Amino acid sequence: MGGRNLLLSLAAGAGLAWSVYLGNGLLYRKELLQEVQRKMPAVMQNLEEDFAIDFEGEKPKEGAMFFPFPLLLGMYSFQDNAIEIDAPAFAWKDQSEREEKLESTLRHETGHFYHDLRSEKLGRKSDTCAYESEYTTRFCNLLSEGISGYLQKVTEAEVNKKFLNHREGYYLIKPLMDEFGVQPVVDYIVTHPPEVIGNLRDDVLNYQREIQDALRERK
Numbered sequence: 001m002g003g004r005n006l007l008l009s010l011a012a013g014a015g016l017a018w019s020v021y022l023g024n025g026l027l028y029r030k031e032l033l034q035e036v037q038r039k040m041p042a043v044m045q046n047l048e049e050d051f052a053i054d055f056e057g058e059k060p061k062e063g064a065m066f067f068p069f070p071l072l073l074g075m076y077s078f079q080d081n082a083i084e085i086d087a088p089a090f091a092w093k094d095q096s097e098r099e100e101k102l103e104s105t106l107r108h109e110t111g112h113f114y115h116d117l118r119s120e121k122l123g124r125k126s127d128t129c130a131y132e133s134e135y136t137t138r139f140c141n142l143l144s145e146g147i148s149g150y151l152q153k154v155t156e157a158e159v160n161k162k163f164l165n166h167r168e169g170y171y172l173i174k175p176l177m178d179e180f181g182v183q184p185v186v187d188y189i190v191t192h193p194p195e196v197i198g199n200l201r202d203d204v205l206n207y208q209r210e211i212q213d214a215l216r217e218r219k
């Protein structure tokens with residue numbers, strides 16, 4: 001087989017795998033949504049108990065999205081207050097892995113919902129942060145992923161394998177939440193957006209110190 005034919009058959013193979021991946025997701029979508037709806041009340045109740053937080057009876061909208069690549073397990077829309085879990089990404093997993101990953105993903109996305117809820121309760125817009133430039137957007141995402149990672153109970157080993165924002169967010173947020181609890185830290189962040197200088201390491205440490213100082217004073 002010539003190089004070109006080999007490439008063509010590899011491409012056809014990848015295309016076929018991709019169609020199977022998507023087709024499976026399409027079939028699974030409705031079932032997934034039902035699973036999400038069944039699990040959400042317990043996920044929220046556990047978060048309230050584990051972290052002494054209160055959703056005050058509010059809940060996010062739930063959806064089963066159809067993302068064409070195996071990159072995202074779920075996402076949260078601050079605009080629509082909606083959690084979306086990706087059907088194709090979950091379709092192929094076996095039952096026990098699916099259960100575990102789904103719960104963990106729901107905890108994470110519900111963490112974003114809690115962040116959003118507190119900012120709305122405290123009279124802010126959904127956007128709690130200044131998404132002015134690529135850098136400030138990254139810093140905002142880092143805070144958001146740190147909050148959600150903590151509620152997800154992500155471990156250090158897991159977080160070290162993740163994308164940059166998740167990892168740095170985790171190291172910024174974790175010591176604060178360990179010391180002061182979840183709600184005081186989230187409330188501080190949504191009412192005192194970070195002032196950044198553009199050096200990520202310094203900005204992370206300075207903002208962490210600022211929160212520490214402010215919350216220690218209140219103790």
Ligand SMILES: [Zn+2]
Pocket residue numbers: 108112144145148
């Ligand atoms: Zn996230």
